[in-house]
Amino acid sequence: METELLNAGFLQDAQSWIVNNQELIIRYTVNMAAALLTLVIGFIAVGMLTGGLNRVLKARKVDSTISDFVTSLLKYGLLAFVIIAALSRVGVQTASFVAVVGAAGLAIGLALQGSLSNFAAGVLLIGFRFFKAGDYIEAGGTAGTVHSVQIFTTILMTPDNRMIVVPNSKILNDSIVNYSRESTRRLDLVIGVAYNADLQLTREVLTRILDNEPRVLKEPAYRIAVSNLGASSVDFIVRPWVKAEDYWNLKFDLLEKIKNELDANNIGIPFPQMDVHLFRQDKA
Known part of the structure; x- marks a missing residue:
């Protein structure tokens, strides 16, 4: 009997809270729905935009190393913008959020100096055009045909169809031999x-x-x-x-x-030979 009274009291309190905060619940529900809708539409729009840009660049015969790098960079930048916009819909203060992200980014940047150097090296590789997709190069202690230059890595394909992922900074800090540059x-x-x-x-x-x-x-x-x-x-x-x-x-x-x-033409080609001399030693 006591348990039933407690349950009844809890339900009454819950109903009372819902009635008193009905406007707040509706507002947050709408905001959550808007945030989810922003994420879904934003992700789809980013995919369509970057995919369309990649097709346009390839139609204009822009080298695939450049088109892949630019579209990847644009994609991640737009996705970050979409996530911030969705968070603002649920009441997160984007100004403070950006400040927190900036501080976290500084800490992460110090911890991930290698990744940042790979990113900077990727930008330099694209800018200076030491090689392009389809070139056979020797760099970073390996060799292969350039498949693509990503944000942090360069993808090479070996003649026996193995994929090699090389950090961009390793390529930039090493000698680059391009066997396909000249005709x-x-x-x-x-x-x-x-x-x-x-x-x-x-x-x-x-x-x-x-x-x-x-x-x-x-x-x-x-x-x-x-x-x-x-x-x-x-x-x-x-x-x-x-x-x-x-x-x-x-x-x-x-x-x-x-x-x-x-x-x-009876022209001899020498090869390594060994002359073995055997000596017989008589027993004393």
Whole structure:
């Protein structure tokens, strides 16, 4: 009986509070609904805006490293604005909130100096255009084809289709070798022949191979010369100029052709050998 009276009293108090604060409840309910609506519409609008901007930039043939970086930066900035707008709808003082966020940002910034340096490095990489999407580069202790430059990282794809994520600051603080920047490259081969080989005949064979290869550029002219008298071989340098996209295929094909032509002309290619001398020792 006592419990029932307590429950009845609680319900009566609750009903009384609801009646007395009806206007406040309605206002906060409307504000919460408005905040949720702001978040939903804001997130959808941000997605549509950044997606449309990305499509426009790509339609104008803007490099994808720049378009991806700009749209990512704009997306996170707009999302922060939407969240602040939603909080203001529920009565949060945005001025004080921004001050708190600023103070927290300073503390977080001191704790996350590496991330901020990656962000700054990303801005510099985009601004100075050391490479673009599709370039094959060597940087940050690794190598691969540039897929995209993100806010904090750069995505590389290796020739065997592995994805490598490299911090932007590591790339900026290291040497960057861009193999795709220029349209032509020099192919450097070292061909060793035996000391008893006819050097003039060897030069003629190498010259004939390059002259008959259409992928070797006429200008700049190739160079064939004796570069070293090694321990067991006479080394020729073979340096033709090729288009950048033909580099690897031509290198593999030339090595095969050179080996076959040297064999066909009885020009020996030395290889490491070991002479073993056996001595017989008579027992005393």
